[in-house]
Amino acid sequence: MRNPTLIKRLAEALEGLAGEKVRIITHSGGDPDSIGSAYVLSNILRRIGVEDVGVIIPESISTHSRSLLSYLGLELGEVRGDEAYIVVDAGSPHQLGGLSETVGKGRTIVIDHHTTSHEAYGEGYLLFSSEDYQSVCEIVYELAEHLGYRLDGREAEALYLGMYYDTVRFSVADSETMRKACRLIELGVEPSTLLQEFEAVMDISERIARLKAAKRMKLYRIGSWLVALSHVGSFQSSVARSLLGLGAHVAVVAGEGDEGVQVSLRCVQEAVEAGLDLGRIASRLGEEFGGHGGGHAAASRAFCQRGGIDEVLSRSLNLISESFGAEAREVGD
Ligand SMILES: [Mn+2]
Missing domain, CATH: 3.90.1640.10 (inorganic pyrophosphatase (n-terminal core))
Structure with a gap:
C-alpha cells in the first residue's frame, strides 16, 4: 500500500x-x-x-x-x-x-x-x-x-x-x-x-485536427528542450499528444471553446523529472486569465476567459521557460 x-x-x-x-x-x-x-x-x-x-x-x-x-x-x-x-x-x-x-x-x-x-x-x-x-x-x-x-x-x-x-x-x-x-x-x-x-479508431476529424495543428505549429528551443505551440478548433489534447509523438518534449495546444480559450498541455516524462509541472502551469494560466486550470505534471488543461489564443500560448511559453530556467528561442525554418 x-x-x-x-x-x-x-x-x-x-x-x-x-x-x-x-x-x-x-x-x-x-x-x-x-x-x-x-x-x-x-x-x-x-x-x-x-x-x-x-x-x-x-x-x-x-x-x-x-x-x-x-x-x-x-x-x-x-x-x-x-x-x-x-x-x-x-x-x-x-x-x-x-x-x-x-x-x-x-x-x-x-x-x-x-x-x-x-x-x-x-x-x-x-x-x-x-x-x-x-x-x-x-x-x-x-x-x-x-x-x-x-x-x-x-x-x-x-x-x-x-x-x-x-x-x-x-x-x-x-x-x-x-x-x-x-x-x-x-x-x-x-x-x-x-x-x-x-482503443478507438481515430475518426477523420481528429486526424485533420492533428495534421492542421502540425502545419501551424511554432517550435521553440529552451536549452535542450523542444517546445511546440499550436492552435486548433477541437481535439486539443489529442493534438498535444500527437506533437509529442512527432518529437517535441512539451506541447501546448490552444483553441476557442465555449468557455473562452481552452489549452491542453503535455510533456514527456524526462521533462517532469527535470522539474516541469504542467498541472501547476495550467492552474497559473487559469488564475491569470480569469478561468481555471489544473491536472497532472505531464498532462493538464486550462480554461481562460480573458486573453486571445496568442496571448495564452505566449504566456505558457514564458512559464515553461521559467520552469526550465532558460530563454526560449524560436526554431526557424
Ligand atoms: Mn485520474
Whole structure:
C-alpha cells in the first residue's frame, strides 16, 4: 500500500455513509480512471450498506466514456440535492461543471490524485488525495484490499483500464502500479481482448485536427528542450499528444471553446523529472486569465476567459521557460 493512513481514513469515512443516499461524481466528461473507480466504488458502497448509489458524469460525456459505460453496464444516476456526494478524480470543483454549486453544500468526500493544490475545495469537502497514486483506480484497489472486498472480473477490468489510461498506456507506470495491474490480470483481465474494446479508431476529424495543428505549429528551443505551440478548433489534447509523438518534449495546444480559450498541455516524462509541472502551469494560466486550470505534471488543461489564443500560448511559453530556467528561442525554418 502506498499510503495506508489515507486508505484507512477513507474506509472509515465511507463506512459512515451506510444507510445514506450517495452520488459519486466524476470530473466533467468522465474518463476511464474516474468511471472505473466510480463503478467499483459504487459496488463497494452497496456492500457497506448504502442502498441508493448512483454515478454522475457532469457536462457532455465523451464517446470513449460512453463506450466504457455501456461495457460496464453502468447506468447514470441523477442529483436530487439531498444526497451525500463523493467526487472522484477532480483536482478542483471547477471540474464538476454546474454541479459544483449543489455538491459544495457539505458532506462531500473528494478522492483524488492530482498535483494541483485543492484549495478551491471549500470547507464542506473532506479531502482524500495523494500524489503518491498514479490513478484513483489504484486508490480504490487498495481500498478494496483494505476492506477485504473481493473484486469480480468486471471490476478488475474497470480498475485495470483506469490504471492503464492514467499512466499513458503504462508508459509512465511504476512498479507498484504494474504489480497491481498483474494482480488484476490474475483476477480475470485479458489485456489484449479488453483493450480492443476501447482503443478507438481515430475518426477523420481528429486526424485533420492533428495534421492542421502540425502545419501551424511554432517550435521553440529552451536549452535542450523542444517546445511546440499550436492552435486548433477541437481535439486539443489529442493534438498535444500527437506533437509529442512527432518529437517535441512539451506541447501546448490552444483553441476557442465555449468557455473562452481552452489549452491542453503535455510533456514527456524526462521533462517532469527535470522539474516541469504542467498541472501547476495550467492552474497559473487559469488564475491569470480569469478561468481555471489544473491536472497532472505531464498532462493538464486550462480554461481562460480573458486573453486571445496568442496571448495564452505566449504566456505558457514564458512559464515553461521559467520552469526550465532558460530563454526560449524560436526554431526557424
Ligand atoms: Mn485520474
